[in-house]
Amino acid sequence: MKGPFIKDILKMNPDNKEISVCGWIRTKRDSKSFSFIELNDGSCMSNLQIIIDSSVKGYNEFINKLTTGSSVKIDGKLVKSPAKEQNVELHAENVTLYGEADPEKYVLQKKRHTFEYLRTIAHLRPRTNTFSAIARVRSAMSFYIHRFFQEKGFVYVHTPIITSSDCEGAGAMFQVTTLPLENIPKTNGKINFEEDFFGKKSSLTVSGQLEGETYACALGNIYTFGPTFRAEHSNTTRHLAEFWMIEPEMTFCDINGNMDAAEEFLKYIFKNLLENCREDMDFFNTRIDNTIIANLESIINEEFVRLKYTEAIKELEKSKVAFEFPVKWGIDLQSEHEKYLTEQVFKKPVILTDYPKEIKAFYMKLNEDDKTVRAMDVLVPRLGEIIGGSEREDNEQKLVKRIKQMNLNPEDYWWYLELRRYGSVPHSGFGLGFERLIQFVTGMQNIRDVIPFPRAFKSIDF
RNA sequence: UCCUCUGUAGCUCAGUCGGUAGAGCGGGUGGCUGUUAACCACUAGGUCGGCGGUUCGAGUCCGUCCGGAGGAGCCA
Numbered sequence: 001m002k003g004p005f006i007k008d009i010l011k012m013n014p015d016n017k018e019i020s021v022c023g024w025i026r027t028k029r030d031s032k033s034f035s036f037i038e039l040n041d042g043s044c045m046s047n048l049q050i051i052i053d054s055s056v057k058g059y060n061e062f063i064n065k066l067t068t069g070s071s072v073k074i075d076g077k078l079v080k081s082p083a084k085e086q087n088v089e090l091h092a093e094n095v096t097l098y099g100e101a102d103p104e105k106y107v108l109q110k111k112r113h114t115f116e117y118l119r120t121i122a123h124l125r126p127r128t129n130t131f132s133a134i135a136r137v138r139s140a141m142s143f144y145i146h147r148f149f150q151e152k153g154f155v156y157v158h159t160p161i162i163t164s165s166d167c168e169g170a171g172a173m174f175q176v177t178t179l180p181l182e183n184i185p186k187t188n189g190k191i192n193f194e195e196d197f198f199g200k201k202s203s204l205t206v207s208g209q210l211e212g213e214t215y216a217c218a219l220g221n222i223y224t225f226g227p228t229f230r231a232e233h234s235n236t237t238r239h240l241a242e243f244w245m246i247e248p249e250m251t252f253c254d255i256n257g258n259m260d261a262a263e264e265f266l267k268y269i270f271k272n273l274l275e276n277c278r279e280d281m282d283f284f285n286t287r288i289d290n291t292i293i294a295n296l297e298s299i300i301n302e303e304f305v306r307l308k309y310t311e312a313i314k315e316l317e318k319s320k321v322a323f324e325f326p327v328k329w330g331i332d333l334q335s336e337h338e339k340y341l342t343e344q345v346f347k348k349p350v351i352l353t354d355y356p357k358e359i360k361a362f363y364m365k366l367n368e369d370d371k372t373v374r375a376m377d378v379l380v381p382r383l384g385e386i387i388g389g390s391e392r393e394d395n396e397q398k399l400v401k402r403i404k405q406m407n408l409n410p411e412d413y414w415w416y417l418e419l420r421r422y423g424s425v426p427h428s429g430f431g432l433g434f435e436r437l438i439q440f441v442t443g444m445q446n447i448r449d450v451i452p453f454p455r456a457f458k459s460i461d462f
Numbered sequence: 463u464c465c466u467c468u469g470u471a472g473c474u475c476a477g478u479c480g481g482u483a484g485a486g487c488g489g490g491u492g493g494c495u496g497u498u499a500a501c502c503a504c505u506a507g508g509u510c511g512g513c514g515g516u517u518c519g520a521g522u523c524c525g526u527c528c529g530g531a532g533g534a535g536c537c538a
Contacts, residue, residue, distance in 0.1 A: 027498085027499095029495095029496095029497050029498070029500060030497095031494085031495065031496080031497070032493095032494080032495085034496085034497095035497095036496080036497050036498065036500095038498075047498090049497085049498070051496080051497090068488095081496090082496065083496065083497075083498075084498095085497090085498055086498085103488085103489060103490085104472080104489055104490080105472080105489095106472095107472060107473075107488090109472085109473085109487090109488050109489075110487095110488080110499085111473065111474090111487055111488050111499095112473085112474080112487080112499095113473065113474085114473085114474070116530070116531065117473070117474085119530090120530090171536075171537065171538090172536090207538095228538080230536090230537075230538080232536060232537070233463055233536090234463095234535085234536065234537075235463090235531095235532095236532090236533080236534085236535095236536090236537095237531095237532080237533095238537080238538080239536080239537070239538080240538090243538070244538095245538065385537095385538085386538090387538095388537095388538075431538070432538070433537090433538030434538090435538080436538060437538095446531090447538095457463095
């Protein structure tokens with residue numbers, strides 16, 4: 001597709017310039033002697049208004065075929081529009097119809113559709129305002145994420161999608177196998193994985209963190225940004241079986257440096273989003289959730305609160321709110337607790353640290369009190385946890401002890417432990433789910449609507 | 463996996479006490495207007511998710527299966 005694109009045309013000086021524009025017709029309004037067309041090419045939310053006078057060659061043949069959804073090329077003159085709704089419009093001189101869209105059958109007519117229905121036509125939904133805006137915001141956010149890390153000298157590491165470790169413990173895994181399922185080779189009743197493709201039981205990754213740490217412990221600062229798979233039978237507005245995750249890992253960096261990085265990171269990408277995707281963000285703010293822009297602006301401008309878990313528990317115990325889940329030191333915080341802290345107590349993002357070791361992963365660095373670990377969760381108003389991270393345990397003996405405590409086998413982690421044996425360094429990192437981030441900035445309620453082709457439990461229609 | 467709700471026209475929904483179905487939007491036709499959520503008139507669309515049962519009679523009641531949504535758990 002060649003330009004100029006409608007995004008740029010709308011900013012051009014309307015000086016009778018001859019241009020050509022391609023796109024899909026969103027709607028048409030006929031008069032006796034001319035027609036108005038709203039043309040969209042995906043470059044932006046706005047349409048370009050086209051006027052086709054009935055004197056244009058072939059008018060009577062093509063005009064009834066220029067229906068919603070049909071694709072055209074229009075050559076014409078860009079002029080100033082006399083009406084208020086737009087600055088410029090295109091006076092067509094030549095019309096080329098590429099593809100018709102039978103209005104009796106094409107379901108995306110100009111009318112509202114529920115997101116639920118649009119999920120059943122995932123191949124057509126990017127042609128709607130909402131889903132094209134989501135696609136642009138997703139793309140832009142990916143770019144800002146890369147740019148943030150690249151500007152800071154982080155190395156982008158491609159961690160494997162297929163892994164042999166069934167030991168990551170972050171969730172149910174999808175097994176990868178070429179064994180014949182109708183006749184699985186077994187020895188003494190147990191599956192013989194030596195005959196499988198990799199010679200070992202293999203799965204799709206649930207996290208690139210452990211592999212990421214190996215590269216961080218050589219290159220300094222790294223990040224991953226790739227697909228992640230969880231085979232959990234979750235059926236919620238916040239879970240996917242296939243989603244994208246960002247996981248930076250920083251060496252010579254403690255929990256405080258980790259918090260600094262997470263805060264700077266969020267502020268950077270949100271600021272870029274508001275500055276560069278204003279039209280799409282205004283749309284979300286108007287049509288989806290009218291708090292998102294104010295919310296993002298306050299996150300950009302406010303300093304995040306930093307609070308230890310123990311302090312947060314005290315704060316919650318002090319409150320008069322009747323929580324569904326009672327508060328007590330040692331519990332994992334429920335989303336009602338997180339929301340209370342971010343929305344009622346502080347009214348801004350809160351970074352909670354130093355959680356009880358029992359409710360956190362084995363690789364998090366143990367504090368001197370032997371009870372808490374250097375975990376950090378970044379909580380934001382409305383969503384709750386947006387980032388989870390920690391300083392990693394860098395002492396081999398302590399790490400082995402924690403692995404055993406969690407009933408895991410240290411032998412499975414031999415290479416991960418060697419990072420602590422040879423040139424171990426304090427290091428930290430965090431992870432964030434990309435789709436939840438997109439949900440947060442767009443206000444979209446269902447995670448299946450912020451990824452082009454959602455994969456979820458019992459759901460893979462496209 | 464559990465709990466709740468839901469399935470009627472292309473889409474969004476209404477349908478009373480069980481008596482063979484309606485609206486809005488969208489589509490078609492005609493009219494009108496520098497229109498822009500266009501407007502006005504007319505018009506065509508339905509195996510009421512599938513199967514079984516109760517009944518003289520089921521969109522409506524019962525059973526079951528399938529699909530969808532929301533919540534819980536788990537998590538990102």
